[in-house]
Amino acid sequence: MKNLNYLICILFGLGITLSGCNNQSQKSNGALSSSAAEKVYIAPGEQDEFYAFLSGGYSGNLTVYGLPSGRLFKEIPVFSQFPTSGYGYSEETKPMLNTSFGFIPWDDLHHPDISQTNGELDGRWIFVNGNNTPRIARVSLSTFETEEIIEVPNSAGNHSSSFITENTEYVVAGTRFSVPVPQRDMPINEYKGNFKGALSFISVAPDNGRMNLEFQVLMPGFNYDLSHPGRGKSHGWFFFTTYNTEEASSLLEVNASQNDKDFIAAVNWKKIEEYVKNGGGTKMPADYAHNVYDEETHTGTSTMKKEVITVDPTQVPGSLYFLPTPKSPHGCDVDPTGEYIIGNGKLSADLTVHSFDKMLAAIEGKKFDGDAYGIPILKFEDVLAGVVKSGGLGPLHTEFDEKGNAYTTFFISSEVVKWKVGTWEVIDRKPTYYSVGHLMIPGGNSRKPFGKYVVAMNKITKDRYLPTGPEMEHSAQIYDISGEKMELIYDFPTHGEPHYAAGCPAELLASNSKKIYRLDENKHKYATIGVDDARVERNGNEVHVYMSTIRSHFTPDNIEGVKVGDKVYFHITNHEQDFDVPHGFSIIGQGTSEILVMPGQTKTSLWEPKKVGVWPFYCTDFCSALHQEMQGYVRVSPANSNIDLSWSLGE
Amino acid sequence: MFLLPYHSYFWAIINKNKRMKQLIKTAVFLLALILMSCGGKEEKKKDGFSVTRQKTETEKPVSTPDTEVTKASERIDLTNKGLGPVTSVTLNPEIDQAMASSGKELYDQMCLACHRLGKKFIGPAPNGILERRTPEWVMNMILNPDQMVKEDPLAKDLLVEFNGSPMANQGLTEEQARAVLEYFRTL
Numbered sequence: 116m117k118n119l120n121y122l123i124c125i126l127f128g129l130g131i132t133l134s135g136c137n138n139q140s141q142k143s144n145g146a147l148s149s150s151a152a153e154k155v156y157i158a159p160g161e162q163d164e165f166y167a168f169l170s171g172g173y174s175g176n177l178t179v180y181g182l183p184s185g186r187l188f189k190e191i192p193v194f195s196q197f198p199t200s201g202y203g204y205s206e207e208t209k210p211m212l213n214t215s216f217g218f219i220p221w222d223d224l225h226h227p228d229i230s231q232t233n234g235e236l237d238g239r240w241i242f243v244n245g246n247n248t249p250r251i252a253r254v255s256l257s258t259f260e261t262e263e264i265i266e267v268p269n270s271a272g273n274h275s276s277s278f279i280t281e282n283t284e285y286v287v288a289g290t291r292f293s294v295p296v297p298q299r300d301m302p303i304n305e306y307k308g309n310f311k312g313a314l315s316f317i318s319v320a321p322d323n324g325r326m327n328l329e330f331q332v333l334m335p336g337f338n339y340d341l342s343h344p345g346r347g348k349s350h351g352w353f354f355f356t357t358y359n360t361e362e363a364s365s366l367l368e369v370n371a372s373q374n375d376k377d378f379i380a381a382v383n384w385k386k387i388e389e390y391v392k393n394g395g396g397t398k399m400p401a402d403y404a405h406n407v408y409d410e411e412t413h414t415g416t417s418t419m420k421k422e423v424i425t426v427d428p429t430q431v432p433g434s435l436y437f438l439p440t441p442k443s444p445h446g447c448d449v450d451p452t453g454e455y456i457i458g459n460g461k462l463s464a465d466l467t468v469h470s471f472d473k474m475l476a477a478i479e480g481k482k483f484d485g486d487a488y489g490i491p492i493l494k495f496e497d498v499l500a501g502v503v504k505s506g507g508l509g510p511l512h513t514e515f516d517e518k519g520n521a522y523t524t525f526f527i528s529s530e531v532v533k534w535k536v537g538t539w540e541v542i543d544r545k546p547t548y549y550s551v552g553h554l555m556i557p558g559g560n561s562r563k564p565f566g567k568y569v570v571a572m573n574k575i576t577k578d579r580y581l582p583t584g585p586e587m588e589h590s591a592q593i594y595d596i597s598g599e600k601m602e603l604i605y606d607f608p609t610h611g612e613p614h615y616a617a618g619c620p621a622e623l624l625a626s627n628s629k630k631i632y633r634l635d636e637n638k639h640k641y642a643t644i645g646v647d648d649a650r651v652e653r654n655g656n657e658v659h660v661y662m663s664t665i666r667s668h669f670t671p672d673n674i675e676g677v678k679v680g681d682k683v684y685f686h687i688t689n690h691e692q693d694f695d696v697p698h699g700f701s702i703i704g705q706g707t708s709e710i711l712v713m714p715g716q717t718k719t720s721l722w723e724p725k726k727v728g729v730w731p732f733y734c735t736d737f738c739s740a741l742h743q744e745m746q747g748y749v750r751v752s753p754a755n756s757n758i759d760l761s762w763s764l765g766e
Numbered sequence: 767m768f769l770l771p772y773h774s775y776f777w778a779i780i781n782k783n784k785r786m787k788q789l790i791k792t793a794v795f796l797l798a799l800i801l802m803s804c805g806g807k808e809e810k811k812k813d814g815f816s817v818t819r820q821k822t823e824t825e826k827p828v829s830t831p832d833t834e835v836t837k838a839s840e841r842i843d844l845t846n847k848g849l850g851p852v853t854s855v856t857l858n859p860e861i862d863q864a865m866a867s868s869g870k871e872l873y874d875q876m877c878l879a880c881h882r883l884g885k886k887f888i889g890p891a892p893n894g895i896l897e898r899r900t901p902e903w904v905m906n907m908i909l910n911p912d913q914m915v916k917e918d919p920l921a922k923d924l925l926v927e928f929n930g931s932p933m934a935n936q937g938l939t940e941e942q943a944r945a946v947l948e949y950f951r952t953l
Contacts, residue, residue: 631937634875646879665879666934668888690879692937740930765887 151604154595157184165557165618168227168241172612175222177243182568183593185607193252193261194222194245201710206719210417214248214266215402223247226277226615234281234346234562238623240324242277242286249273251288253324257629265326266403268423269296269313275342281350288315289355293336306364310336330391330424335488336362341446346562347453349471351385354456356447378437379458386434387426396424411638413717429489439495440467446512450536451562455500459510466510470500501539505532514559516566524551531571545601547592549575557618569594572613580608630694632715639717641686646670651762658683664698665690666739672747676760679724688717699735709735724751838923839890847902848918850910855901861951869949876936888931893953901947908943911935
């Protein structure tokens with residue numbers, strides 16, 4: 116058998132040599148020239164070419180992977196409490212999860228989008244949306260931490276979000292559900308004509324990224340599914356897919372699929388912005404939280420906002436048009452030139468491509484096909500650029516490369532289809548495993564894509580990995596798209612349920628990634644900057660422990676005078692100033708979670724002792740050879756005892 | 767007093783020297799017998815662990831059999847400049863008081879957690895350091911501790927003497943390390 120293999124190898128090798136002689140220019144694309152394994156293999160010590168940020172869906176968080184290796188680097192907590200770091204448990208981060216509904220420890224995170232300048236990725240921030248209790252978050256791409264979360268009032272199922280305009284002027288958040296605006300007690304069956312869909316335009320300050328809800332466009336009561344900004348010549352417009360233009364409130368599975376065509380809503384946001392700047396719009400009472408995390412105080416604060424400006428688009432001529440689009444379009448994608456708007460009609464086999472130029476001409480010529488609630492409907496034929504006859508079923512999302520190709524996922528037929536922008540011809544199709552939702556090419560929804568890989572994110576895993584009980588992590592596949600044909604090169608499990616993702620070249624972020632927080636820049640209210648400041652103070656039944664850490668001890672590590680019923684705040688400042696040396700803190704009976712304190716940072720854990728005794732605490736992050744020695748005790752006395760507060764280290 | 771016996775115990779484990787362990791055990795047992803027969807200090811014994819203290823004293827001569835007698839922290843080496851960015855430092859005869867006081871400020875914030883004045887803590891005390899080390903060595907130890915404890919023979923021995931507790935890189939600039947050095951001259 117061995118000999119036979121050997122013989123085959125020799126013959127095969129000979130074949131290659133011979134064919135190589137015949138045709139030197141023809142480099143094979145086959146497995147021999149470069150195997151899939153070689154393409155995704157990142158040797159130990161080497162680093163990936165791209166960052167990929169995959170939404171976590173119902174995990175509420177954002178995951179960071181490397182491409183092409185598919186290695187998981189980090190989970191960034193955004194909308195969900197995260198015991199791994201103490202996010203949402205520490206006193207400093209609890210305010211980040213505050214909303215008008217109170218403290219909400221979870222959300223459903225869908226669509227990451229990296230900030231842009233002139234339509235190109237600039238790597239400053241990544242924006243993500245919380246679907247369930249509508250929120251938009253901004254994550255720093257230097258600290259990889261959530262810096263800001265703003266709640267979106269008058270919205271419900273914040274799904275056509277969080278997409279940014281070409282210069283990050285706005286992050287846009289559209290509602291999926293239409294609801295009574297303002298919310299009120301009314302019969303559900305009076306939905307039609309009474310419910311509204313709010314499209315929110317949240318400005319982003321160019322210097323520090325701070326968000327502000329500038330205005331909301333109140334639309335007819337449809338469902339607003341997905342959106343993308345115009346770019347290049349269509350900069351200033353925003354496009355939203357709609358479904359349920361039937362305005363059904365029940366059994367949407369049937370009732371929202373009656374109309375042959377729904378709409379893509381084209382919003383001229385520059386017009387509305389100008390209208391609002393000139394005093395237009397209606398101030399409406401609202402109730403929404405705006406939470407900001409300050410990097411210097413290491414502390415989040417939550418402010419409740421009370422008002423929002425709403426705009427009736429029929430009052431702003433030329434600000435809004437409907438583009439008829441067949442079959443409940445889902446993804447709404449704009450090509451890198453800004454000319455083509457793709458409607459992925461999810462109940463269809465075909466893609467509808469609208470032309471921005473044709474749209475402008477139709478508006479100019481006032482060629483309307485009636486109106487919906489006073490909003491002009493353009494004629495389908497007048498705006499149509501072409502139809503991609505794919506032969507697939509259930510198109511959902513499209514991304515682009517820099518060579519004029521588009522890549523569309525087909526959920527029902529489980530495939531990625533590559534087609535040519537402009538000629539609409541299908542070039543290639545490859546199966547996915549299984550039932551693909553979104554796909555992502557780094558920069559694939561900007562003016563400058565980096566079309567080397569496409570990642571397809573699937574909804575169903577089945578037999579792809581070793582079975583792990585009824586619940587499986589979702590699968591993702593990486594395809595090499597550098598050649599004419601796509602090549603499946605890797606398959607990896609993801610965490611939660613990735614919907615959309617965003618990616619960028621590694622060099623855009625790696626050199627800016629923060630390594631430590633400087634201790635001399637720490638402005639936390641309860642920081643212990645010098646070890647001599649370590650102390651314990653009582654204020655009524657509150658006990659504040661000013662504690663510092665360095666490899667490998669806490670200062671102080673013996674504390675007495677704490678009583679049952681006290682609220683003990685451990686304010687822990689990590690005095691390390693070296694990269695990747697966090698310390699953790701946990702204490703027996705801690706009702707929150709451990710906290711992980713980065714070098715130079717201060718974090719606070721609240722402990723409410725319920726039992727008399729001497730209770731240990733320790734460092735949770737293996738920090739040095741003496742990590743196991745990094746521990747201490749708190750003596751808890753009865754509530755009525757009169758033991759004085761005292762603290763010590765090494766005495 | 768707690769530190770010493772504990773450290774010795776630590777090294778007994780690290781060495782994994784079975785014969786030595788056996789020796790210690792025997793010694794401890796003998797000592798315990800002697801103590802019991804003497805009938806001394808019964809009160810302390812109620813703490814339950816006074817035996818260990820005795821163990822340390824017996825162990826000491828055994829655990830440092832053939833290496834140098836002088837501890838690394840007490841060794842004097844005024845030629846070794848260490849490894850790192852600093853190759854030459856000139857000390858003026860006059861101490862620069864302004865520099866020294868900024869050095870003290872830095873020291874209190876960045877170093878004091880492990881290095882107390884006048885006593886061994888997590889690491890050695892800085893008092894009189896320039897009688898034992900070159901200024902270059904001191905600054906390189908501050909600026910480049912990771913390489914120092916791996917490659918500099920003196921720093922390697924110090925790591926052992928101080929229980930494997932790593933010297934943290936506190937990210938000081940060369941200028942800041944120089945100021946800390948000036949502060950050390952005032953101690």
